[in-house]
Amino acid sequence: xxxxxxxxxLALVQIWGSGASIHRDDWFAKxxxxxxxxxxxxGHAGLLLVATxxxxxxxxxxxxxxxxxxxxxxxxxxxxxxxLLYCLGRGDFHTVLANYLCEWYRGDLTAxxxxxxxxxxxxxxxxxxxxxxxxxxxxxxxxxAFERLFAVLFWFIVLGxxxxxxxxxxxxxxxxxxNTDRDATARRWLWLLEWLPVRVMGISFAIVGNFAGCYRxxxxxxxxxxxDTAQVLExxxxxxxxGIDASECGAAGDLSQAxxxxxxxxxxxxxxxxxxxxxxxxxxxxxxLFA
Numbered sequence: 001x002x003x004x005x006x007x008x009x010l011a012l013v014q015i016w017g018s019g020a021s022i023h024r025d026d027w028f029a030k031x032x033x034x035x036x037x038x039x040x041x042x043g044h045a046g047l048l049l050v051a052t053x054x055x056x057x058x059x060x061x062x063x064x065x066x067x068x069x070x071x072x073x074x075x076x077x078x079x080x081x082x083x084l085l086y087c088l089g090r091g092d093f094h095t096v097l098a099n100y101l102c103e104w105y106r107g108d109l110t111a112x113x114x115x116x117x118x119x120x121x122x123x124x125x126x127x128x129x130x131x132x133x134x135x136x137x138x139x140x141x142x143x144x145a146f147e148r149l150f151a152v153l154f155w156f157i158v159l160g161x162x163x164x165x166x167x168x169x170x171x172x173x174x175x176x177x178x179n180t181d182r183d184a185t186a187r188r189w190l191w192l193l194e195w196l197p198v199r200v201m202g203i204s205f206a207i208v209g210n211f212a213g214c215y216r217x218x219x220x221x222x223x224x225x226x227x228d229t230a231q232v233l234e235x236x237x238x239x240x241x242x243g244i245d246a247s248e249c250g251a252a253g254d255l256s257q258a259x260x261x262x263x264x265x266x267x268x269x270x271x272x273x274x275x276x277x278x279x280x281x282x283x284x285x286x287x288x289l290f291a
Contacts, residue, residue, distance in 0.1 A: 007281075017095065018092045022086050035052055061162040097266060109130055112133060116136075119136075119141050130259065142230065170190050174189075208275035214236055
């Protein structure tokens with residue numbers, strides 16, 4: 001049933017472009033605000049994190065059990081597909097990258113930066129040049145693809161819908177925390193949830209890309225506690241794409257060889273992500289067939 005839920009969910013994403021039709025997070029914002037106003041939780045970032053995430057996750061676990069008890073596998077499918085779709089990342093990733101590449105090849109850095117703004121949520125100033133813009137977009141695109149799809153699928157495969165929801169709500173909670181006192185706790189928790197999936201992604205990139213380069217980066221980052229997830233993914237992808245360093249690409253002005261190389265790197269990233277997803281689906285299908 002896990003494979004069917006994943007396939008139906010991905011089919012809907014292909015049809016709609018994203019799950020925006022059911023990505024309604026107002027309830028979670030209101031839930032967070034209500035807990036923020038509880039005096040007993042103020043000043044206790046860890047306790048507030050648990051109180052925020054645990055009840056919705058438990059509620060979904062109970063819902064899935066009830067659906068299975070009432071309608072068996074069909075109940076799991078009917079309840080699981082919309083819930084997994086909700087857990088996927090927000091926005092249309094492929095459209096954003098396509099718009100960015102269009103402006104990048106035209107040489108319009110201002111328009112390219114605007115097109116890529118959903119991937120650069122932490123960017124508060126205009127990039128100084130094409131090299132800096134491309135480096136930021138490459139890192140942002142790598143993390144966005146991981147956060148919106150692969151991390152969700154990993155925790156869904158391991159823990160079911162409750163695991164996928166736990167990751168999505170953790171990501172939303174970290175985004176909402178901003179620069180408050182609970183920011184460090186929220187981001188540390190999200191980093192812990194991402195630690196294992198991103199290492200699995202590294203192995204996947206090595207299999208479907210340049211094995212030697214990616215495996216070298218994977219070994220270097222395996223037990224690293226200093227790099228964040230985006231930096232680890234960037235290292236994996238640069239290795240898998242043949243060692244092209246994103247920081248060496250891009251120059252303002254005419255379409256130079258460096259600009260073509262950077263555009264090709266983004267296109268290579270998209271192809272690599274597609275192959276990695278196909279690898280995950282194939283592995284999941286083999287597990288279902290032979291388990």
